[in-house]
Amino acid sequence: MKNTNSRRSFIKNISLATFSAVALSGCKSAVFDKFLQKNFKTLSKKEKDNIIRDLEIKYKEKYGKEFHVSDKPEIDGTLFGYALDLSRCVGCRRCVYACVTENNQSRDPQIHWIEVLQMEKERGIDFPHSTAQYNPEKVPEKGYFYVPVQCQQCKNPPCVKVCPVKATWQEPDGITVIDYNWCIGCRYCMAACPYGARHFNWGEPNVPTAELNTEVHYLGNRPRMKGVVEKCTFCIQRSRAGKYPACVEICPVGARKFGNLLDPNSEIRYILENKRVLILKQELNTQPKFYYFYGI
């Protein structure tokens, strides 16, 4: 007696069925490649090049614009640091919107990577009593000071620690990045971040085509999709090309400073050595590379 319902035949049939389903559905292998795309860190040079080429074609179709997607790795001998002069910031929010345009953040639903908090001078740095909603005719307002908060690029980042799929990691130049294709949208990292620096695409991101920045980095400001987390990358597309981040260049009071912590002659090192410096939530041992200082 031949048993036709053997395990072997079941498996055989299953695989046949899958294969024929695939063949019938007319899916291109590209779709599967995309579905099976590996974590960015494990991709070979060739695979990266292919993915980037496909992305550029996809963006061209979707937005009708030529994109330049970079996967430029870190520059040897760099560890990026940032300093912000609390005695100068006037809370004008120019940085917030320069960042939005540079990094293709969704306009609606709105995502801002930088949040400028207004704090009372009498209370000092006090998050529970701060507000981001201040809207007077002119800034700075008397009796208040301003603390812009964005990703603090921690040396000991809790967001990286909690990611269940390793979709976010710290690069050798100190920038914590996200592989948007690998992110599953669980938002553990947002819960872990003590600075509220990570933002979730609850809806399909919406950027006016005319305002799209087409100079993008794979791990930074390329257009995101619904369901992924994003955050400040020190403008990875700019900083790795030797340029200052967009928020540094827009700041009308020159409160924002950026440079290489490993270079003893850099502005950032001068600040660390000569100014009174503080970091936010020091007690959490996140060790930010984003320093606040008093220039006067």
Added chain:
Amino acid sequence: MKYNFYENMKVSLIMISLYIVLVSGCKNKESDNSVINKINPGKEDIISSEQSNDYAVEAPPFSDGIFPCTDCHKNLKPNPTRRVLKDWHDDISAMFNHDSENRWCLDCHDLKNRDSLRLASGKLLDFKESYKLCGQCHGEKYRDWKVGVHGKRSGEWNGKKEYLLCVSCHNPHSPKFKELVPELPPTRQEDIKFVQLSNTRKK
């Protein structure tokens, strides 16, 4: 015996390649250091304080038609008496707020050479180097500005930087930084609407 020979070859090959990797690893570290030096083209390239005008500064922001001053002043008799100007430069008199109790025009402008600034030492100074004049009193700010900590820099963090003159941000006659109109505050979280989400939730 033959088998052993090959085995030995294998082992020695592995040893050799290991050695190469180790050596090249060390070399990499060395070259890392040289890269660090390379990416800092040296502040000396940007800053050497004694030579004139080494800072890549933008041109001084003159009001339209005001420079060169000699256009008007060459026909005027210089008057060194301290006074409030009424017929000309009354706009500056009106706003002047830069230690105005103790200072007036000729503390910075030269009496004889109107197209020049004048240091306290009497040395004439081009308008393009006005930061030196400011630095006479504001030494600490001047030091910070030279290293890129006071004021805005643009350009490259590891290379060529653009400096702004003090007067690009501070009106020299009324240097206090002016108040700004802030950009819009962020949307409150409760005001962010998702059509699909809110529909399903309400049902």
